Amino acid sequence: MAHHNPEKPGPPPTADDGVVLYEKRDRIAYVTINRPEARNAVSPEVHRAMIAAWADFDEDDSVDVAILTGAGDDAFCAGADLKEYIPPIIADGTSEDIREIVELGLNGFTRGMHRIYKPIVGAINGWALAGGLETALACDIRIASDRAMFGSFEARRGFHHGDGGIVRLVNTCGTGIALEMLLTAEAIDAQRALQCNLVSKVVPHEKLMDEAETVARQILRNSQRAVRSAKQTILDTVGKPLDEQLRNEAWNAYTCADREETLAMLGRFYEKTDPGRAGSHRTDL
Numbered sequence: 001m002a003h004h005n006p007e008k009p010g011p012p013p014t015a016d017d018g019v020v021l022y023e024k025r026d027r028i029a030y031v032t033i034n035r036p037e038a039r040n041a042v043s044p045e046v047h048r049a050m051i052a053a054w055a056d057f058d059e060d061d062s063v064d065v066a067i068l069t070g071a072g073d074d075a076f077c078a079g080a081d082l083k084e085y086i087p088p089i090i091a092d093g094t095s096e097d098i099r100e101i102v103e104l105g106l107n108g109f110t111r112g113m114h115r116i117y118k119p120i121v122g123a124i125n126g127w128a129l130a131g132g133l134e135t136a137l138a139c140d141i142r143i144a145s146d147r148a149m150f151g152s153f154e155a156r157r158g159f160h161h162g163d164g165g166i167v168r169l170v171n172t173c174g175t176g177i178a179l180e181m182l183l184t185a186e187a188i189d190a191q192r193a194l195q196c197n198l199v200s201k202v203v204p205h206e207k208l209m210d211e212a213e214t215v216a217r218q219i220l221r222n223s224q225r226a227v228r229s230a231k232q233t234i235l236d237t238v239g240k241p242l243d244e245q246l247r248n249e250a251w252n253a254y255t256c257a258d259r260e261e262t263l264a265m266l267g268r269f270y271e272k273t274d275p276g277r278a279g280s281h282r283t284d285l
Contacts, residue, residue, distance in 0.1 A: 020049035021071070022056070028216050029057045029066040036072030041081040042106060042131055051108035058116045064224050065216040068139055069123035070132075073205065076122075076148065079130030080106060082157065105163035106131045110138045114164075115235065117228035119219050123212040124148040124199065129187070134161060137168035137198075140231065141215055144190040144199040145208045151187030171238055173197055217285040221275040223265060229256035 021032040031053050033040040042050075057066050070076040105111030109120070122139030129151045136142055136150070152169075154160045160182060161169075169178040173196045181188065190202045203211045219227060233252045237245040268274040272281040 019043065019046045020053055022049075022053045024060070024063050027062065027064050027220055028213070029053075029060075029063040031057070031066055031068045032071050033069075033077050034071040036070070036074065038081065039075035039078035039127060039129075040070040040072070040132070041078045042135075043081045046081075047107060051104070051113070054107075054109045054113050054116060057118065058113070064118055064227075065219050066118065066120045067123055067209070067212045067216055068120060068135075069125050069209070069212070073126060073147070075127040075129070075132070076124045077129070077132030077135050078127055079132045079134075079153075101162075105134075107135050107138070107163075110134050110163040114138060115232075117231045118224075119227060119231060121212050121215050121219075123208050124150075124190075125205070125208055127151070130154055130161075131163060131165075134163045134165040134168070137172060138164060142199040143208065143212050143215060144193060144202045145205040146190050146202055147205045148190040148193065148199070148202070149187050150181075150189075150193050150198060151185070152181045153185050153187075155182065155185040169198075214285070218276060221285055223258075223261055225256050225258055225261065229253070 019034055021030070021034050023030045031050070033042070033046060033050075035041060035043065035046065040046075057063060103112050105114075109116060119141065120139045122136050122142040124136055124142055124144040126145065126147055127149050128136040129149070130153050133150055133152055152161060152165060154165075160166065166178060166182065169181065177196045177198075180186075188196070188198075190199065193199045194202050200215075201211065229252045233249050236248045236252070240248070265274065273283065275283050276285045277283045
């Protein structure tokens with residue numbers, strides 16, 4: 001089953017590995033769940049390939065941002081495959097199996113690999129359902145196609161989120177939205193998701209990847225030391241008492257800068273040549 005031996009995910013996948021496509025261009029890693037015939041549901045093979053992709057992304061200095069999406073126009077990810085993934089856990093799961101699951105969540109980065117400090121942009125191209133909603137929530141920034149739908153249907157199947165869905169939905173949208181989505185098991189569309197703060201932006205379907213790449217380039221223009229420290233700070237402060245939150249922020253902020261990089265970036269700011277400026281001194285990303 002999918003969670004066995006997660007510490008041995010195998011070699012990083014490539015664009016030829018089928019169930020997950022993994023490509024790298026211009027400092028961006030493109031990760032695509034590639035089971036459109038099954039609404040990109042997570043089979044054990046998808047789970048293992050995603051673990052390998054995130055491990056490679058974390059370690060490869062040539063890429064600084066990832067974009068995660070689903071193949072086809074129907075679904076981002078319909079969650080764990082209800083035929084291949086869930087039944088073995090319910091029927092045959094041992095305490096050892098459960099311990100491995102607790103250590104490493106669905107697709108790896110929902111739990112266990114969530115401390116990758118490089119940003120992950122989710123391009124939500126269709127249904128993000130159940131574990132697919134958890135996968136979307138594990139992304140740092142979510143851009144939605146106007147076709148996207150979001151749902152937590154687990155209660156219809158006899159269980160509920162266990163791979164970060166409840167925790168991240170509460171942290172992102174608040175208890176009211178989390179309770180509504182989990183207890184009713186009804187889906188919401190992209191515009192409602194925008195109102196709920198579940199996504200940052202909704203764009204026409206055909207412009208989704210362009211928008212995701214724009215967000216990636218906006219991140220890439222910045223100091224990656226600062227970007228990763230900011231992500232770490234957010235992860236470190238969620239749920240902590242105010243004093244600890246403030247101390248974590250101050251410590252990370254005043255220790256993350258590289259002297260040479262910061263002075264060089266300040267120089268470009270003074271010269272009005274830094275990338276992505278607006279107004280009369282506009283520059284490209």
